Amino acid sequence: MRNFLLILLTIGLAAVGITGCERAMTKPVMDAVTSTEMPTMKDPGAFTVAFVQAAVDRYKAEGSEAIAYYNDPMSIAGEWYVFITDENNIYVAHPFAPEFVGRDITKISGIDGSLTGEEIAMATVDGLWTEYLWPNPETNKLGQKRTWSIRHEGYLFASGYYEPWRPDPATLPKVSKDDPEAFTHAFILEAIARYEFEGLDATAAYYNDSANIDGQWYVFITDENDIFVAHAPRPDFVGTDLKDVMRLDGSPLGTEIAEATGTGHWTEYLWPNPETGADEQKRTWSIRHDGYLFGSGYYESVAEDESAAEAAPSAAESVPPAAN
Numbered sequence: 001m002r003n004f005l006l007i008l009l010t011i012g013l014a015a016v017g018i019t020g021c022e023r024a025m026t027k028p029v030m031d032a033v034t035s036t037e038m039p040t041m042k043d044p045g046a047f048t049v050a051f052v053q054a055a056v057d058r059y060k061a062e063g064s065e066a067i068a069y070y071n072d073p074m075s076i077a078g079e080w081y082v083f084i085t086d087e088n089n090i091y092v093a094h095p096f097a098p099e100f101v102g103r104d105i106t107k108i109s110g111i112d113g114s115l116t117g118e119e120i121a122m123a124t125v126d127g128l129w130t131e132y133l134w135p136n137p138e139t140n141k142l143g144q145k146r147t148w149s150i151r152h153e154g155y156l157f158a159s160g161y162y163e164p165w166r167p168d169p170a171t172l173p174k175v176s177k178d179d180p181e182a183f184t185h186a187f188i189l190e191a192i193a194r195y196e197f198e199g200l201d202a203t204a205a206y207y208n209d210s211a212n213i214d215g216q217w218y219v220f221i222t223d224e225n226d227i228f229v230a231h232a233p234r235p236d237f238v239g240t241d242l243k244d245v246m247r248l249d250g251s252p253l254g255t256e257i258a259e260a261t262g263t264g265h266w267t268e269y270l271w272p273n274p275e276t277g278a279d280e281q282k283r284t285w286s287i288r289h290d291g292y293l294f295g296s297g298y299y300e301s302v303a304e305d306e307s308a309a310e311a312a313p314s315a316a317e318s319v320p321p322a323a324n
Helices: 004-017 045-064 062-067 115-122 181-196 200-207 304-309
Strands: 083-085 091-093 126-138 140-151 155-164 220-222 228-231 265-272 281-288 292-300
Touching: 045 062, 045 140, 045 155, 062 091, 115 126, 181 200, 181 281, 181 292, 200 220, 200 228, 265 292
Parallel strands: none
Antiparallel strands: 083 091, 083 155, 126 140, 140 155, 220 228, 220 292, 265 281, 281 292
């Protein structure tokens, strides 16, 4: 990988000063650093600290050019990448999720809906470890991530490593429906855990069974080509393309949902609620995992005149669009 040898050399130079590696300097740096002192990926915690320190050192030497470097996907080394925020907690570099650049890290939610970014931003010059669920760029799957973040001149430099996430769906914490957004996150994470635990066929069969619709909540799944493999309320949609789905007013919907990445995103639209049968405002959260898209959402009642304004043509005029 481009510049990777340079990164490792920089890590070696920085290793003397990271926590747990301090010792009196009686020789020049190059003499003091030996191959046994250089962290390797076999020690992911030490490697992560050194990887972040290398980014700080690059910034000291190159300034804004270092920020440009860490916006380049070529700076990603396996599961490791550096993200940077400025003194106001605004992302200035993120090679894995470039859409984060310009956003406030404290407003970035974790995959489970928790304010993970807020916790990471609490880092000081002494550094901070944070643990959370996040997509692994090397596997394109969710993993349990441990991130090391540290401040330098107000800027936050951070990176982390992953441990496999394959929980038994039955052991996941329960979330109350009184918080529908949190429940939606948990509902989808249970589906992803089921996929990891049982495989695609069993998972698709489970979510194609109408008995597993939970009130207004159901999970729909598409493959890496956006073809539905599970959709309990409308089993006839299985085998069709998500991107062909339209809103009730005929505007594109599926293409917007299909834009979901490994960090997930929300989409809002008017849609029939399977629990009430009424057209209601729906908020759907969709996320990619192992190439597959998992989605679910909850509904909010809307005024009758607003519902009528977005109503689809009658059944006599057209075929109802795909539900999501």
